[in-house]
Structures are given as structure tokens and as C-alpha cells.
Amino acid sequence: MNVIKTVYFSLILSCFTFACTEKPINPPSMDTTGTITLNFNLLQNDVAYSLLDVVTHSVINKRYKITDIKFYVNYINVMDTSGTSYQVSDYNLIDFDAGDTSLDIEVPLGKYTSINFALGIDSITNYGNPNGYAVDHPLGLGSDMHWNTSLGYLFVMVEGLSDTSSTGVGTVTNIMKYDIGTEALYRNVYRPINIAIADVNTHESIDFYIDIDDFFYNATDTIDFAIENLTHSTGSGFGLAERFMNNFYRAIQ
């Protein structure tokens, strides 16, 4: 009887020991997720655009070039066929000048019907301290997206140069600078998708296309970048910033 008790006790003890030492170190998610790559592509008048190419706006008919486009793609959520939503990523910065034009997200196995993300930062984080992050973090100093503690971060930054003349014969040196931020200009991008992540080897992609002409012209608004060329989203510049952000948001297709 004592032997049975001893064996029984040892078994219980070893179970406890096993439980203590064999906890999985890695979260299980990697074994139950697949990958979706989000690619962001630039167009000008429906043709592929590379930064710094001088082009003529298809409607405004003035020459310009974009020197940099940066924007946050934050709080990425995917929704599956049951209506369950998963936040799969927190902070990401798309930076065309740096060549950071795509990002990978890990999503649980399943079938997804939509994806959405924020062009912006929640108010607590927005007014937080950028020095608290590693320099190469999307919210760190290296992002060059932080204004100051009262304005927080830029959500979208588009910079460029336009022709100094209206006749198209000047030099392309006229500053264009659209620094978009502040809580009022937070926008959420929604895209229906039809993607099945069947197993851990599944790697799908979603292409987003951004036509730079659309920053300045759509059915409801025209921004003459030669004149309306500068905003920091503050004071009298807020109106232009709001229009630009609305155009930018709609330009993401």
C-alpha cells in the first residue's frame, strides 16, 4: 500500500514539475497564424509613380513632384466571417522615401471579410513622449513624425515641390508641405477583402493604390498645390489640412 502511495505521490509531483517547466515559451499564435502583406503603391493619373518624378497634374495641369510620403497604418484589424474582429498590429509607419512601403501582419487561421486601420494615433499615445521609444520604433525619434508635446505626431506627411510658374516653364522648387495631425483629423480606412488563411504557410497580400493626383483633386474638392501649398493642421491652416486629409484618405484605394 505504501508503495502505491509513494508511486502515486511521485506521479502527482512529477506532473506539477512538468507543468512548471514545460510551459510553452513562445506564444502559440505563430503556430495558428498565417501572413498577410499590405503593399502600398503610388500612382499618378493611374500610372505607377516614383517619388521625385516631375509630373503634370491631370486636372490642375501644373507640374509638381512628391519628395516624400509618410503615414501611419495603426491598429490594424481584420474581421472574419463570424464577425469577430482581431487587432493584429499596433504601430506601423509607411515611409516611401525610406523604401518602407509594405508591412506584414500575422492573422489567426480563418476567412476574412474586411480589414481596417487608422491613419492616426490614439490621443493618449499621441501626446506621449517620443523619447520613450527606441529611435527606430515607428513612434521613435527616427520616424521624424513628432511635432511637439502640444500637437503630438503627424499622422500623414506629404512633401513636394511644384513649378514656380503657372505656365509650366519655371523650375520645380516651390515648396509643398502638408503636415497632417491632431485628433480631429484621425481617419479610419476600411477595405472589404475575401482572404482565407487556411494554414500557417498561407501568405496572402493586399495591394493599396494611392494616386497622388487625388490628393489635390476629386469630385468635391480641388487643392491648387501652387497656392494652397502649406499646412501644419493648426490655426488658419486647419481647413486646408482637413481637406487634404479627406482627399488623402479617399485616395487610398
Next chain:
Amino acid sequence: MLKLLDLSIFTLFILILLDSCTKDKVSEIPIPTVYEIQLPEGFPPLPLNNENPLTKEGIALGRRLFYDSILSRNYTMSCASCHNINFGFTDNNKIFSEGINGIPGVRNSMPLYNLAYYDAFFWDGRASSIEAQALQPVPAHNEMDLAWDIAQERIRQHPEYPRLFMQAFPMQIIDSMLITKAIAQFERTLISGNSKFDKVKRGEAFFTDDELEGYLLMNDFNGGDCLHCHPVESNALITTLNFRNNGLDAATTVDDFEDKGHGLVTGDPNDNGKFKVPSLRNVTLTAPYMHDGRFASLDEVLDFYSTGVKLSPTIDPKMEFAASGGVNLTATEKLQIKAFLATLTDSSFIQNPEFKNPF
């Protein structure tokens, strides 16, 4: 039973022997002491550096090498010759430093502090690490002019350096890579973050009226508009850590820049005329200014940003007032900005005995 006892004694003997052997072997190899930099309040965490972790021995060795003229062909120059601690580790107000042959360099000597945060070095960004940067001045004819194979042989034959290298980098061959690793370790410790400005932020000091006005002007989009590249209010490093064309030279095409700067490194003509955005910390110590030292004083710098900015195809759009020549500061505003800039001088940094010449 006797056999069992014999076997046990024999096993014990072998174990003791093995143990003593291991201990002897271990005691021959020094273990460098891990060093952790104490960052000033409000500084970002340091980037990880697994390839060259800081040790007390490595830093001490690097400091010695930094100040030792053994790395110049005729034993007359060290790194410190062009990077003088009293001038924020720049070169004594010189536009271009001269090497051992009296040949001047082509760009102004850069200050050395808070380098651990950068991922590109030199005005044009041609080195991607401090180690890679430190490789270049030793063999350069217009600097120390000593081939690396001779330099490393000098160090190997030196009466003290081999022992110091053994302590800092146990069992590693002394070569150019190891020498620059040591120098880089020392340079990574050069952290400056205790200026009057830092003390004001910590509540330990107060701005004068002019300093405060200058600070506000720097942060004002319609004032000095300095914050795009030098965000003093929220950026502990006071630089955006990248490369820009700030409008120093007029150019009609991208090929018109005399010094193509970052464009020489990337091969992209659209980077022509761009140079590293320096930190404004210790800026009163680091004259002359810009990559070519064209401005002798901060007055000249402020005059430039006020009315001297020139347009070119690679002008940075952050130079919002470029079309009108600059931000058009009044004389009083210039004085106020200058007063603020003086608060960025970190006296405790340039007086830090751990950074001074050990010889």
C-alpha cells in the same frame, strides 16, 4: 568491495584533476566587465549593439587609442587632434582640419556626442556604424595617413596594448576591426544631456527672458521655424537624424551642386546637396558651421536662415520660407534664439574626466 572503492577514488581523482584544469584555463582568460551607460533623464533607450557590447576594459582601451598618436604615420596626430573635447569634439574653430601632411580635409570636423543613436556617419552618411566611420581617418592621406596593416602591427608590438586588448577582447586577434571596435566603444559613451536647457526641463534651472523667447521662436512655425529639423521641445537629441538640403546653395539642376553630399553615397541625384542634420547640442562650441564650415559664427548662421536660403531642385520642403529667402528674423529675435542656443552647452560633458586625454 575493494574494487568499488578503488574505482570511486580513481573517479574522484579524475574529477579533481579535471576541475583544477578547467579552473586554470578559466583563470587565464579575463572576462571583460559589462558596462551600462547611464542615460540622462528623457533620453531614448540606446539601440542594441550586440556586435560590440560595451565593457569597461573596451571603453578604456578605446579612449586611450582615441588620444594616442600611434595611429598616425609620423606619430603626430590622434583622433583627438581634430576632435577636441573643449570644442564639443570638433577642431578648434577650423574650417577644414589638416592631416599630418598639411593637406586639408574637404568637410568640417563633426562633433562627437550622442553618436550611439545614429545609423549614418560623416556629413554625407557614408559609414553605417561608428566602427565603420573609425576605419576611414587612419589610412586617409589627408588625415592620419597610416596603412592599417602597419597600424595594427604597431599595436601588436606595443609594450602595453596587447595586454589591454586581451583584457577587453579576450583571445581575439588585434586588427583594424578590433581597434575600431575599441574606439567605437569609447565614442558610444560620449553622451551629452546636461545643459542648462536639460536642467530647465528637469526643473533645476530657469530660462532668462531672452532664452525663453528664443526657445519659443525655435518652436514657432511662423517664428524661427527650426523645429522641423531641430525639434528642441520633444526630441532629446535635437536632430531628426537624417539628411536634408537646407538651402545653402542655389542650383538649377541636381548636377549643379559643387559638393553633392549624400548623393555621392546613395548614387541618387535627388540626394545631391543633402547633408546630415547635426544636433544643436553644444552648438556654441562647434563653430564654424555647416558641412563646409562656411559660417564662422552663429550670427552668420541666423542671418542665413533669416534671409539667405536659396532654392534648388533638392531643397527640403521643410524649408517652408525658402521662396522668400528665409524666416526673416528681426535683430532682437536673432539675439533671443542665440541666447537659447547658448543654453544647449553642456559644460559637464566637456569637463568630464572620463572623456579627457588619459595620457
